[in-house]
Amino acid sequence: MIRPSYAVKLARTKLHSKCGMLFASTIVASLLFAALIAIIIVFTGAEKSAEMFIKKVGNDRYLVKASPNIPNKALGITNNLSLEEIRELKAFEKKYYQNLQDKYKSLGLAYDKSTEAPALLPASWMPDSLPEEQRVTVNFSSPVISDFNDQQFEKYAKTANNKLTNLKEIGSKYDAAGYYIVDKISGLPQIPALRLIQNDKEDFGNSNPKADDMTTYGYYTNAIYNSNYTFTDQQLLRRYMLATDASRLNGIPVVVSVQEAVSLFGKKLNLEAEPADTNQKSTWLKNVQEKLN
Structure with a gap:
């Protein structure tokens, strides 16, 4: 091991022989460190300024626009129906046309069954692996489909958890205040676009x-x-x-x-x-x- 006195002499010798390189290294390291500190200060100040600006502009609050999340299934049926959905649609169709016949009968009118538009039509292109009852396609021109979609949406709306009360429950966790309806329907007649x-x-x-x-x-x-x-x-x-x-x-x-x-x-x-x-x-x-x- 080297003696402490020899280590001191060696350090002095290197300091005298490589003084310029040591000085340059110290300056470069100092400049890089100073630049890093300056960048941190600038970005920290910019972040705080942005936060203060947002708070002052929004009165220490910010606007959030929310829309109800309605699943596609509630908006209307598609051709990808399960066997259970097909049977539900058939039951609704039977009831629909039975009610229509009763209305005709109550009015003393003759009911023509040939005018009925079936809700489901045979689909020969579907694979044979499916049950015959499921190899059908939806007849969207049938009035049954429109009424069935309305019924499904009403059923969904009764149990949906995307109402204003549900939104307020979520907003209360963040101290939300002030709920407004955007783009609400007005009783005024339609106003034309701007004219110069x-x-x-x-x-x-x-x-x-x-x-x-x-x-x-x-x-x-x-x-x-x-x-x-x-x-x-x-x-x-x-x-x-x-x-x-x-x-x-x-x-x-x-x-x-x-x-x-x-x-x-x-x-x-x-x-x-x-x-x-x-x-x-x-x-x-x-x-x-x-x-x-």
Whole structure:
């Protein structure tokens, strides 16, 4: 083993002979460590800023949209029926036509059995491995199918656990508050899509959706022609509306893209088209804003 005094001498010798390399290694390691610390601080700050922004915008809450999960089986039968389902449908069909005959009889009318449309039709293409009773296909043109689907949905709705009360039970675990129906049916008649009025004239013939390049971007840059009205609960909109006093409004305020503003008012205000050069877009946007305001 080397003596401690020799170890100290060896360390001093290496320090003097490789001083530059040691200094460079120390600087590089320090810079890398400092960069790592800086990245952690920046991302931590960004995360906290995002959380604070979300809390302030949503009044320390966030919106959640829920839709009932309805199984396909409850929406209507398909051709993939089990033997039990086939027998259930046959029993319903027998009862359906018996009730129909009773109605005819009560009205003193003659009932023609040949007009009945069977709910199930033979399917010769099905494999012989299936029972003969199961080698059938659903006749969707039969009125029996429509009534049978309605009955199945009613049975499902009575026992479904996706009602508002069930949603509130789940929401109570997360301190949820405020439940609103979105896209609810209104008693008002259907309102037409938006129309642009220029020079005190409204063009009802110009009603087709527009998209310059047939993409989502194209539809957004033609928002006036592609927009329509919708009804939303006032409580949901309140947090996003800066001004709630509508007494001074002369119309419905809308937000349009700068591209659409140029296409609509470019000739009148002498606005230039959007430049292709990215460096020029900032100046172009500022010029459009000044002339429009």
